[in-house]
Amino acid sequence: MEDSYLFNAGKGAVFTHDGKNELDASIMYGKDLNAGAIAGVRDVKNPISLARKVMQVSKHVMLSGEGASDFAKSQGLEIVTPSYFYTDRRFKALQHIKNEEKISLDQDEKTTMLYSDPDNKKFGTVGCVALDKDGNITAGTSTGGMTNKRWGRIGDSPIIGSGTYANNKTCGVSCTGWGEYFIRAQVAYDISAMINYKGFSLGEATKEVIHKKLTKLGGKGGVIAIDKYGNMQAMFNTVGMYRATMDDQGNLEIEIYKGH
Incomplete structure (x- = not known):
């Protein structure tokens, strides 16, 4: 999806106020809670690949800007000119x-x-959550951020617990929406905590966080999530959210609006 101009991630990333593209991404592995994230990168073709390298190779969780780009080069990741x-x-x-x-x-x-966004021109994120045959959950999120963002603004997507979270004991979550609110509400982690500490189902937890906690703050957006049993959930408080699910039998469902 980062290679497609249709999505606000990688090739299709939105522009900052200064006419540049600054990319954020994160990934988390539920088996051992290892995670990697990058922010404000301008020349790495696939930001999620860089986040994964941070998780697997480095001793850190988050790298940013030129340092993240230097690390990408040291790992042999594809570097492109900003015009890409x-x-x-x-x-x-x-x-x-x-x-x-x-x-x-x-x-x-x-x-x-x-901050009005009637035509959904400002926001957008791509994310994925998956459960493998061994019961391991992985979540990843990638974005170009907010159109017209300034001063090196970073949203929730590269922040573990805000835009991405995975734990084999509970669930995996990837978020999309107005990042400032997702950071303040720690949306991704809060859904996991609801399951862990209150015994909520995945549906109950995502509904509580998105339709009550996030909405009360004034935040707009949604999540895709999967729990340790393979239950999948897409919850959002906006008119629609592009999403797709596939089970272990290969059954694919693609939806945009509520109930469609």
Whole structure:
């Protein structure tokens, strides 16, 4: 999915205010709680591969910026020029949001307009959670972040516990939405904690966190999740969320809106 211009990750990443692409990703292994993450990378073709290398090879959990890129080069990962990530669709979205921002400044309504997103131009994430035949859960998340982001902004996607979490005892979770709220609510870990400490089912836990806790804060978005029994859940408080599931029999379901 990072190789497709259709998704806000890798090739299809959105633009920052300065017209650049800054990529974030994370991955976590539920068997031993090992994890890897990268943030603010501009020249690594597949950010999730770099996050995995951080998990498997380094002594660290998160690397950022030029240091993360240097580590990618040392591991032989594919490096590309920043122009590789350019797409007309994402660049036009940046210009549209900048125009909205200019209008809002002229009308002295900066706060209202800057964070409005009626056409879903700002946000987007790709994620995956999986349970293997040995009972091991893995979760991964990759994103270009928020369109028009500034000052090296980093959202929830590379933060373990906020945008990604996996534990063989409970579940694996990958999040998408307005990252600042997912960080404050520690959404991914909280779903696992609900299962671990309160005995909630995966459905109960995701509903409690997304429709009650996150919504109460004012956050928008959703999660995909799988528990240790293989139950799958996609929970969101927005109009829709692109998602797909496949069971061990190869049965594939693809949905966008609620109930479809």
